[in-house]
Amino acid sequence: VSELAVLLPLALATLRLATPLVIAAMGELVSERAGVLNIGVEGMMLAGAFGAVAAGAATGSATIAVLASLAAGVSMAAVFAFFVLARGADPIVCGAAINLWALGATGSASRLLLPSGAGGAVGVRVAEWAPGLHPFTVVAVGLVVAAAVGLDRTRAGLALRAVGERALAAHVQGLPVLRIRWAATLAGGACAGLAGASLVLWLSDVFVEGMTSGRGFIALALVLFGGYRPARIAMGALLFGAASALQFRLQATGVTIPYNLLLMTPYVLTLAVLAIFAGRARVPGDLARPFRPRD
Amino acid sequence: MSALRRGLAPLAAAALALAVAALFLSLVGANPVVAFTALGRGAFGDALALQGTLVRTVPLLVVGLGTAVAFRAGVWNIGGEGQLTVGALAATALATRALDTAPAFLALPAVLAAGALAGSAWAGIAAALRARREVSEVLSTILLNFVAVLAVAWAVHGPLQEAAAGYPQSDPLPASARLALLAGLGRVHAGLVIALVLPLALWVGMFRSAAGLRLRAVGLAPEASLRAGISPTAEIVRVLLVSGGLAGLAGAIEVSGVTGRLFENLATGYGFTAIAVALLARLHPLAVVPSALFFAALATGAGSMQRAAGVPAVAVHAIEALAILFLVGLVDTLANGARKGST
Numbered sequence: 001v002s003e004l005a006v007l008l009p010l011a012l013a014t015l016r017l018a019t020p021l022v023i024a025a026m027g028e029l030v031s032e033r034a035g036v037l038n039i040g041v042e043g044m045m046l047a048g049a050f051g052a053v054a055a056g057a058a059t060g061s062a063t064i065a066v067l068a069s070l071a072a073g074v075s076m077a078a079v080f081a082f083f084v085l086a087r088g089a090d091p092i093v094c095g096a097a098i099n100l101w102a103l104g105a106t107g108s109a110s111r112l113l114l115p116s117g118a119g120g121a122v123g124v125r126v127a128e129w130a131p132g133l134h135p136f137t138v139v140a141v142g143l144v145v146a147a148a149v150g151l152d153r154t155r156a157g158l159a160l161r162a163v164g165e166r167a168l169a170a171h172v173q174g175l176p177v178l179r180i181r182w183a184a185t186l187a188g189g190a191c192a193g194l195a196g197a198s199l200v201l202w203l204s205d206v207f208v209e210g211m212t213s214g215r216g217f218i219a220l221a222l223v224l225f226g227g228y229r230p231a232r233i234a235m236g237a238l239l240f241g242a243a244s245a246l247q248f249r250l251q252a253t254g255v256t257i258p259y260n261l262l263l264m265t266p267y268v269l270t271l272a273v274l275a276i277f278a279g280r281a282r283v284p285g286d287l288a289r290p291f292r293p294r295d
Numbered sequence: 296m297s298a299l300r301r302g303l304a305p306l307a308a309a310a311l312a313l314a315v316a317a318l319f320l321s322l323v324g325a326n327p328v329v330a331f332t333a334l335g336r337g338a339f340g341d342a343l344a345l346q347g348t349l350v351r352t353v354p355l356l357v358v359g360l361g362t363a364v365a366f367r368a369g370v371w372n373i374g375g376e377g378q379l380t381v382g383a384l385a386a387t388a389l390a391t392r393a394l395d396t397a398p399a400f401l402a403l404p405a406v407l408a409a410g411a412l413a414g415s416a417w418a419g420i421a422a423a424l425r426a427r428r429e430v431s432e433v434l435s436t437i438l439l440n441f442v443a444v445l446a447v448a449w450a451v452h453g454p455l456q457e458a459a460a461g462y463p464q465s466d467p468l469p470a471s472a473r474l475a476l477l478a479g480l481g482r483v484h485a486g487l488v489i490a491l492v493l494p495l496a497l498w499v500g501m502f503r504s505a506a507g508l509r510l511r512a513v514g515l516a517p518e519a520s521l522r523a524g525i526s527p528t529a530e531i532v533r534v535l536l537v538s539g540g541l542a543g544l545a546g547a548i549e550v551s552g553v554t555g556r557l558f559e560n561l562a563t564g565y566g567f568t569a570i571a572v573a574l575l576a577r578l579h580p581l582a583v584v585p586s587a588l589f590f591a592a593l594a595t596g597a598g599s600m601q602r603a604a605g606v607p608a609v610a611v612h613a614i615e616a617l618a619i620l621f622l623v624g625l626v627d628t629l630a631n632g633a634r635k636g637s638t
Binding site: 039079082083087089090092093094096097098099100101103104105107108109111112113209213214217220221258259260261263264267268270271274275276278279 | 613
């Protein structure tokens with residue numbers, strides 16, 4: 001019984017910490033499979049979190065908060081797609097700019113717009129359906145299944161992968177390369193926004209400047225860790241969730257490892273995981289390469 | 296693209312970014328005229344403001360140079376923030392724990408070198424991961440930023456905490472490890488001289504040396520340079536070490552010339568702003584000087600803007616982002632440094 005009393009909270013915490021990573025990583029997976037490398041996922045998550053807090057605080061509705069997070073993620077992704085896909089700008093530069101924009105815009109808007117007394121509190125939450133069964137977790141599982149089936153077993157998925165693998169060949173086959181890349185990028189933005197919403201409607205209930213604290217980058221690394229396979233990416237996210245849950249547990253039990261060193265765990269773990277798995281992942285052939293049909 | 300257009304594009308991008316920021320401010324209910332007037336006054340209004348801008352130019356210039364060198368070679372070092380941070384950490388550790396009795400002619404160069412070496416080593420982790428394990432430097436340098444910031448937080452709560460132990464900060468650096476203030480320029484320190492010599496040195500290195508040619512060749516055409524006998528991997532490692540070293544040096548200059556101590560959040564986004572500095576300079580070492588001055592003025596004026604118009608200072612990051620996006624949106628491809636993708 002006492003083991004259960006320790007393990008159960010740990011398992012629940014693992015799910016809670018893994019869910020945002022899974023949601024964001026599925027979005028990144030879809031956009032990378034279409035050939036669009038989006039390092040702005042961190043900023044899109046942050047925008048989603050802010051959108052959820054702003055809309056939730058204003059309306060008191062969790063549904064509207066979630067919709068706002070989707071809108072925030074998608075509009076950031078649209079800006080990113082405009083510069084990268086329509087203007088042919090470098091995706092890494094644009095992704096870095098998106099992250100910087102999100103940090104500055106949400107940081108200042110949260111202080112200007114959110115009611116000052118509330119300290120960035122959202123005021124609404126998305127409640128669990130049953131212990132361990134949270135709507136965001138259900139959505140995450142649904143996204144993993146949809147990505148697995150959709151990418152591998154549907155014509156649309158085949159078209160999307162073709163565009164990411166060999167854009168010119170896909171173009172010659174008559175596939176609308178840029179339109180597919182736009183759709184995949186916007187879908188990725190929606191997922192990132194939703195992942196941000198899960199942070200403020202479930203994991204915490206306030207908006208804090210830069211609160212995503214690298215989760216978007218960890219999601220990027222998880223895509224490589226999972227070798228672009230949805231189920232393996234989800235497993236990786238669970239591993240990270242478990243590591244973070246253990247780390248919080250260690251802090252609570254008062255071990256002598258300094259707090260700031262414990263906080264390094266997810267980043268060091270991500271670096272270690274990249275060192276082992278990045279070289280093994282088969283990256284989409286035309287990832288991060290611009291496509292200009294007239295060339 | 297004509298030279299004129301290339302030269303004017305950054306100016307247009309900066310102007311557009313400010314215009315959009317003004318629009319954004321009026322949308323959220325702030326008065327853009329009041330805000331920008333305060334910003335300008337805070338950056339250039341009087342001698343004190345001007346000194347503040349110059350002091351802030353130094354780290355942006357030095358990290359921006361490192362970023363420009365890396366981007367030129369097609370190496371996406373997004374880790375300036377972390378490299379600056381460990382540079383400051385190493386410089387402080389050496390100055391306060393080992394060299395507190397050393398004479399200045401020894402202590403000061405040693406402290407600056409320690410910062411540069413630490414920044415190099417930090418970027419060296421990313422370089423090793425890239426060279427040996429095929430890990431993209433984009434992700435590794437970003438992740439190392441988080442680790443570096445936490446390392447400083449640990450140090451100032453632990454091994455480097457001041458002897459008085461009241462606050463989470465280091466002991467003050469000994470006077471022998473401090474950069475001198477420039478006569479008649481208030482808070483402006485000798486780091487400015489270093490920061491103004493470095494662009495010239497890098498210009499010679501990049502455009503007048505074989506090493507610089509190799510670096511630019513790898514950035515322009517990795518496959519062709521491979522055939523010409525240049526190892527892109529070796530170039531990437533070298534350029535990351537130089538780039539990280541510059542950021543680390545900036546960190547050492549910051550503790551030695553400005554703060555005199557190590558504390559948390561010392562970098563305050565210098566590493567991220569440096570990306571904007573490098574890009575708006577079109578990755579040219581000499582153009583980094585005015586670019587750094589511009590972004591330093593924005594950051595310095597932001598404090599006054601916050602007080603006068605209630606616009607949070609963090610908003611300048613949004614302006615930096617807009618400037619980057621407008622620049623890359625205005626001109627089709629980046630300056631020479633960008634990786635050219637195939638279709």
